[in-house]
Amino acid sequence: MIEVKKLVKRFGMKAILRGLDFSVQPGEFVALLGPNGAGKTTFLRILASLSRPSLGSVKVAGYSLPNESAKVRARLGVVSHMPLLYPDLTAEENLLFYSRMYGIVDQQERITEVLGMVGLEARRRDLVRTFSRGMQQRLAIGRAVLHDPEVVLFDEPYTGLDQDASEMLDEVLRSVAAKGRTVVMTSHDLARAEELATRFDVLSRGVITASGTREDFKNSNLLDFYKKALEM
């Protein structure tokens, strides 16, 4: 579903990503772990077609970036730590706007469905500015899956959420992944990532230094795996 080969991203002279190789099979839920400044967000922005690769090839959902980015964008949902929602519009209006931007046909039907999934049906006519951080983040996920994307990218979805909100988000994330979607999520919350993901990749100093599935560390835990990967 995602094929990245020898990806290099430079800002000016400074290389953030240095020859990164990465691939994800359909239906996988990959947690991208790594310290701050390792290039996780930059990498995700490239997968989301928001940033151009300096060198290397990137293929998402069978289309290469940046040349076929419009086709990729139609099959891609993105949730970042910012909500990407308009505070002066209601939940419904926000979703209606994005469904028009994605050319969705049965708009009302789909919006009701999505609002039900993220548990915000009762608040559909309320302004987003009155929502708590957790509700905004759930609505942001609803926005991202509105057009039923094949690939979903999450960039630190837990930023700024309290315990309760994080648990509710877990449920929503599970239901997003349950439909056979391919998911890539960056996080430095190892405990949450461990519960959700099927595969764990560590991004450090611009390359993937380790990759393991849940089965690979049955006896040890994710924290040991992560520490070892950073030492490499």
Add this chain to the structure above:
Amino acid sequence: MQARPVFLKILDYLSIIVLGVSTYLALVFAPTEAVMGDVQRVFYFHIGTAWVGLMGFVIAAVSGIIYLVTKDMKWDRFEVAAVEVSTVFFFITIALGSIWARPAWNTWWTWDPRLTTAAVTELIYIAYFMLRAGLEDPEKRARFGAVYTLLGGISAPITFMVIRLFRTIHPVVIGSQSAEAQGGFSMTSDMKVAFFFALFAFTIIFIDMIWHRIRLGNLQDNVEQLKLKVTM
């Protein structure tokens, strides 16, 4: 540190020589203008600097377009060099014109189309430097800079045409003279020698300075690269 290329060295000496000769031609060789007297002698450098100033802005807009198409940073360095050198030359043009205007028009400044357009153009390119200063990413700086030189390059001639609707007293020494112009004169053949030599001299100096500025830009890049190597 690389040594200056031989041709650049030759150009440096040539620049000094032609500047000397042009000064001699303007201040000694050319006959004193009958009505205005010696102050008319600033005219030669006024036109010389104005010529290269305008040429530089056109070059900047063109290299901006080439940058936007090719995304090759060398065109960005070329554009910056052209704008920087031209901004200085254009300032000299305005200052010399002002010195001449004091006795000829009995004022340091008047809101004539050429003067106003020159002032607006200077402001555009000062704004250009402020725009660049506000951006960290060199690539973004190059893109935004290119877009802005393009906008400036298109708007300046329209500014001139618009202000001409108000009125003009600027003399036109080459081409047709408007009836309201004050301080015009016709050139004798010796004046023409000084005039054309000034154009030639400032073109040489302009090329020399642009070359130095591009070289400086390249060296700055090298320094950045070396700094990154040291810190890694």
Add this chain to the structure above:
Amino acid sequence: MKQPTPSFLKATLAIASKDLAAEFRSRELLSAMLVFSMLVILIFNFALELDVKVRQSVTAGVLWTTFAFAGTLGLNRSMAVEKDRGCMDGLLLAPVDRAAIFFGKAISNLTFMLVVEAIVIPLYALLYNETRIFQLEFLGVLLLGSIGYISVGTLLSTMTVQTRTRDVLLPILLFPVAVPVLLASVKASGGIITGAEFAEILTPLNLLIVYDVIFLAVSYMVFDAVVEE
């Protein structure tokens, strides 16, 4: 459930109507622009001592200065809304041509500016008993001038919100390149107020049209370059 991508026009209208819906609910931007406009006119009133004789020559200039200042206020705010909550990324992620984002934003910005003009002009007429500004030609010039100003302003505000010095930078970048559109508008609308011959206002009118066409086309072509990374 594979959806077709929306047409250019539909995406443009979706963006514009989203902006208008949000604005007509909060009215933050319009009220700021309006109050600011009235304050500018108040200051001009005393600074220029706008009596009957002075008004004859400066009405067009006062109005256009007011609209230009109020316009930067609106442009800054309208683009900051997109940038601050990451909504710009949301727009860029949609499978639409990026130029649709430019036209969508330009249409909503233009609407805000026209609404402000539609309120300020009758007020000005009322305050100074200046009915000559209710001429079809005058309103036409107002529209042409606003289109030119907003098209280059929308492009530049997209750039300035991405800089460190965002709010201060927009007028500094915008005013020098918008000089032609402002001066041509002043010249044309001033001519209409003083009842000049049509031939006299034809040249500034032509220059306005030329400016509008060129800058809309250029903005359309370079917009991609100011939003990508």
